Amino acid sequence: MNQTDHVPDVSGPSSDPGRESASRVSPTMIRLRAVVAAARFHGLELDVRDFAAEPGEESPSPATLVRWLEEQGAVAKGMRIKWRYLVKMTNSPPIVLMFRDGSAAVMVGADPAKGVVWLRDPLKDEATAPVPVDELRLSRIWTGDVLLIKRRRDQSEADAPINLAWLAKMVLREKRSLRDIAIASMTLSILQIFPPLIVMQVIDRVVSYKSMSTLISISGIIVVFSVYEVLLSYGRRELSMVLTTRVDARISLHVFSRLVSLPLEYFERQQAGNLLGRVMAIYKVRDFLTGKLMNTFLDLFTLIVVLPFLFYLSSTLAWMTVAAAGCIGLLVVVFMGPIANVMSAQMQAERERSAILYETVAGIRTLKTLALESMRKQIWDEATALVIRWKLAVGRMSNWPQTLVMPLDLFINRGIILIGAYLALVSPSSIGIGGLVAFMMLGGRVAAPLVGFAKLLDDFNEVMTSLSEAASVLNQPTETKALTTGMRPAIKGALSFDGVNFTYPGSTAKALNDVNFEVPAGTMLGLVGRSGSGKSTITRLLQGVSRSYTGYLKLDGIDLREINLTHLRRSFGVVLQDNFLFRGTIRENITAGRPGYTIDDVVRAARMAGAEEFIERMPAGYETFIEEGSTNISGGQRQRLAIARAVITDPKLMILDEATSALDPESEALVNANLERIGKGRTMVIVSHRLSSLVNCDQICVMDHGSVADIAPHDVLLERCDIYRTLWMQQNRHTEGRAKPSSSSLVAEGE
Structure with a gap:
């Protein structure tokens, strides 16, 4: 019996009754599941929700999958191989085979003797027996592409410290381009030798003997050499541009990835404009590596x-040229230290000025409403004056070496010809007129790289300063490991705090002090207390913003630090007091860049958040474009859109940190009325100063100076918790006073 008689259709959805579940899964999802299964063999737990498809790709290509896997800490390679090589891969780890319909399967073994490979369906359990498939059957569905995966053992470019060696490695990865550029440069250098030698012959032979035919022949040769030189120069510039563009793209991707991998705590301690200025300094290093440095080399x-030809023409003049260039280099080295110190101060002043500009633009609404233009202008003027002062100091410091270098540079360009003319007059045998002209033509080409290499040291100063500034940000500890490793359990929402203590960096007082409480899944938990009591700190720990706590914080019985950070945050729905909306449509903001959600999901989320009514009144509805800073919608509308964005993922745990504080009373009442419906089947952690919005919570945790004062339902707390009773009476006394005005007060107001 043919081996393939037992093979189900491993290419994806089919009419096979045994594959009914697969018929509802898209080929793309099958391919992603195959990659996840192969990665799991190496201890890498991937989440298909982390995958971002390339625009216009119906099914992820091997190149796209390689990019995704490398972002997740794996080493991957896509390649096309033939059957005869595939069937010999007997001891290989699981290999992903790409199928023509966009799906895939996992190859777990091969048997060259029987001529079959063993495939496992990625939609089935790992315990399911693999299926043998022969060449004929596989050739009908297989594209010939495979994806090889292994766990990264060494330090990758994404994790390695950013320094000059890291950047050099980025450039050296373009080996093919560098090889082609080197070949073109060497060929150009050889071609540049011949015109001066030909000119020497013209002067010494043609002019002396007045040979017109020889002149015509030599002119033809020069034209041919010139054409080749022009074409090669164009090709080298084109290759250099391609190299620069590729390196620029790679550095940009790594820098942005490293930046967004930094923990939130770091951004909270930094001034945004200053931070961006330091990060952007890395592009000065990029320009140096792919510009001046590469051109000089x-x-x-x-x-x-x-x-060697200069020494052949005249060793005396050649040594003079080399000596003059060496003196230039020595002068530059002497001035490197002083210039570096002044330049560092200038860059610091420029970052401070950039920070002022960024802060002004970010707070332009406050600046305009409070008429702070003159005050900000004064601050800007002072910062600009400081920048100009340091820039002038750098210019004056740099002017000294440039002035001292100029005589040597002039000697190379002008003095050499005078000395050469003297040697030609005194000792015609040492160098002739034609040889002198040829030396000057070649000497200019030699002196330029020597002088350029010496001046390169001056630029190197600024580059190293820029690199240290960028590295001070980008080499901070990242969350990359926490984002790509760890457990991915199914979240239910049971919370447990056991002796949790936490202190903010730089502070001596504990923000949380021996916090102990637990709530089962599906609980609506309120957090109340005076300002600074630790309410928001608890929500920060739950979101994994801070992981340097002591004690045990568990989610469904698993320590929060053992859970994959991306999985944790995607399992939560978070609404803050001040939410940020991106430039884009309302629909794009609610789906938050997750393309799997339909317009029906968007409408459902908006309805739950009480946002449907104002969205439908807008001219473009859900396609209404939100401007930068959300200037075309109100604060309450922005808050309701943030709530819709949080509930669309149907999270099992939601955190609302003063989420209704920006809402007007009508909107707040609407959202509060929906809270019970929103919270059905999920755990809710609600931080609010308005105790009236927490009355229906299953449990209310009262915080005081970082500790749990009490935890119980509203009625119980009113009876036994003095802090909660005081807060309640303060808020309700104010409400009752406004709700029951006396007739005497009305008379008084009339008077």
Whole structure:
């Protein structure tokens, strides 16, 4: 019996009755599940929700999957192989085979003797026996592409410290482009030798003997060499641009990935404008590596090729040229230290000025409403004056070496020809007129890279300063490991605090002091207390913003620090007091870039948040564009959109940190009325100063100076918790006073 008679259709959805569940799964999802299964073999737990498809791709290509896997800490490679090689991969780990319909399967073994490979359906359990498939059956569905995966053992580019070696490695990865550029540079250097030598022959032979035919022949040769030089120069510039563009793209991707991997605590301690200024300094280093440095090294090819010919023409003049260039380099080295110190101060002043500009633009509404233009102008003027002062100091410091270098530079360009003319007059045998002209033509090409290399040290100062500024941000400890590793349990929502203590960095007082309480899944938990009592700190720990606590904080019995941070945060719905909406449509903000949600899901979420009524009144409805800073919607509308964004994922645990504080009374009443419906089947942690909004909570935790004063339902707390009773009476006394005005007070007001 043929081996393939037992093979189900491993290519995805089919009419096979045994694959009814698969018929409802898209080929793309099957392919992603296959990748997840192969990665799990190496101890990598991936979540398909982390995958971002490339625009216009119906099914993820091997290249796209490789990008995703490398972002998740794996080493992956896509390749196309033939059957005869595939069937010999007997001891290989699981390999993902790409199928023509966009799906995939996992190859777990091969048997060359029987001519079959063993495939496992990615939609079935790992305990399911794999299926043998022969070449004929596989060729009908297999594209020939495979995806190889392994766990990264060494330090990757994404995790390695950002320094000059890291950047150099980024450039050196473009080996093919660098090789082609080197070949073009070497060829150009060789071609540049011939015109001066030909000119020498023209002067010494043609002019002396007045040979027109020889002149025409030599002119033709020069034209041919010039054409080749022009074409090669164009090709080298084109290759250099491609190299620069590729390196720029790679650095940009790594820098942004590293930046967003930094913990929230770090951003909270930094001034945004200053931080961005330091990060952007890395592009000065990029420009240096792919610009001046690369061009100087390319010119060194000319030096290597041409310098021997200079010594051939005149060793005396050649040594003078080299000595003058060496003196230039020595002068630059002497001034490196002083210039670096002044330049560092200038860059600091420029960052401070950039921070003022960023802060002004970010707070332009406050600036305009309070008429603070003149005050901010004064601050800007002072910062600009400081920048100008340091820039002038840098210019004056740099002017000294440039002034001292100029005589040497002039000697190379002008003095050498005078000395050469003297040698030609005194000792015609040492160098002729034609040789002198050829030396000057070649000497200019040699002196330029020598002088350029010496001046490169001056630029190196600024580059190293810029690199240290960027590294001071990008080399901070990241959350990459927590975001890509750890458990991914199914979240139910049971919370347990057991002896939790936490202190903010730089503080001596504990923000949380021996916090102990637990609530079962599905509980609506209120957090109340005076300002600074630790309410928001608890929500920060739950979101994984801070993980440096002591004690045990457990979610469904699992320590929060053992759970994959991306999985944890995607399992939560969080609404803060001041929520940020991105530029884009209302629908895009509610779905938050997760393309799997339909317009029906968006409408359902908006209805739960009480946002449907104002969205439908807008001219474009859910396609209404939200401007930067959400200037075209009210604060209450923004808050309700944030609530809709949180509930659309149907999280099992929701955190509302003063979520209704920005709402007007009508909107707040609408959201509070929906809270019980929103909270059905999920755990809710609600932080609010308005105790009236927490009356229906299953449990209310009263915080005081970082500790739990009491935890119980509203009625019980009113009886036994003095802090809660005081807060309640303060709020209700104010309400009752406004609700029951006396007739005498009305008369008084009339008077």
